[in-house]
Amino acid sequence: MLGVEQLTITAGSRTLCRELDLAVAPGELWAVLGCNGSGKTTLLHALAGLAPAAAGRVTVADKPLATYSRRELGRTLGILLQREDQEFWGTLADYVLLGRYPHARSLFGWNAPDEEAAVRALGAFDLKPLAAQSYGTLSGGERQRARLAQLWAQNPRLLLLDEPLQHLDLRHQLQTLELVRAAVRGAGKAALVVLHDLTFACRCDRVLMLRGDGRYAAGAAAELLQPERLEDLYGCRVRAFGNGPDAHFIPVI
Amino acid sequence: MSRSPLFPVLLVVAASSLFIALLFGTFPISFVQVFDSIFFPIPGVVQDVIWRLRLPRALAAFACGGLLASAGVLLQVLLRNPLADPYILGVSGGAALGALAALLLGAGLVFTNLAALVGALGAIAIVFALSFRAGDWNLHRLLLTGVVLSAGFSALISLLLVLAPQAQLKGMLFWLMGDLSHAGASDAAWLLLAALLLVFTLWSGSLNALALGALKARALGVAVGGLQAAIYFGAAFATVAAVLLGGSIGFVGLMVPHALRLTGVNDHRRLLPASALAGGSFVTLADTFARTVWAPQQLPVGVFTALLGVPVLLFLLSRKP
Structure with missing residues (x-):
């Protein structure tokens, strides 16, 4: 689904991530972990073609990222931005419908399938009662x-x-985590999720750890989510309770 | 969203504004005579006044208003700034500088328009060249470049006004305030307005997405770079066409889109054509005022767009949602 070869990402003079190799298969759920400023968001932007990478190749669904048109990419790859502008003129339903942009076939307004997809999405996130409310009034x-x-x-x-x-x-x-898992397990999608909550990270299949200095680690969740590695990553002491997908990590105060 | 009868209302308003423009003027013409001249034309003075004087001017006013309001909508999306209006990017400053320099040299109408066109195109080229750097278009830089360039133009314009002899001063001031009394044929402006509305109404889904910000729009699948360039040049040429017809008629490009937004029209599928209709009607009415209120003295229409527009916008702003 996603192939990354020798990807190098820089911010100013800092190299956040050097020669990253990654292969994300359909049905895989990845957690992306790292400290603040370690390049998690920059990496996601580079994978979504929103920011240029310093070097390397990215393929999405076996096709080089650079060869996609923006709209075509929007049908294959979607990104949840960490921050976006808060202003929007319309209702919640108008906002959610804009997600159908890359699929829109009609020049005027939306098709029935677009509206159905938006209604389903609103329902999935318990937003149906708010659908007609102005986006600006939402919490x-x-x-x-x-x-x-x-x-x-x-x-x-x-x-x-x-x-x-x-x-x-x-x-x-x-x-939300259950919906992401269902999308990945049930519908054969793949997901890369930037998380700070390690309890949720344990429910992912694989983990990518970004050190912020160019080094990274990628592998099975059970293998990487060990107290020593996490202490090394975050620079604080961590205690583990339980193990495998039921593990919990708590910082030692 | 409920479908309000927006477009029927706006179409009636537009037709009425054109009719009123034909009806009123220094030469008395009755309601019946206007109808007669439309449906049963008889050659004569009435016919000439209506078809040779008032109609061309009314059409020029309407095209002017439609272009300015559409350019306002487009630039407010592009710059994501509610204060954006067609003149913010220096187009009108460049045009005014060219036109005033020509007027100062005693040039005729054709040469003045040509000088205005050269000035406006020069401003567009300078702003674009300075704000666009290989593959990266920074909109803050665009906005600031436009504002700074406008300031420079306005300094030069003041200088020209100070240096101008008394005889030329009035014509120059009229040009600056916006005046349709020398408006020529508006065919080209109508053509541009129609093309602009067609292209950007078809593109309005992308405009809606772009209103969320460039990064978000790209994440949704909008090819943002091309769209932004199209908006910039579309709005710039609309402004040039409007300015060549009527000088710098102020306030329309800022006020009309906001007035419509305040009445709940936000989707660009409706906002753009609605703005063109409302802006056109508004300038047509303001121009009819401008040439009748103090007849036979003609006043600059730009004064009336502001005088009529300010209370309307203040009322809409103070209304409870």
């Missing part, structure tokens, strides 16, 4: 769900999620 968490719903309406095969759980309450964090 931070509701907006986060609206962005997720927009991405679900877009329905790409490769999901790049930059901190999808931010602003969400506990129930909606769980619900």
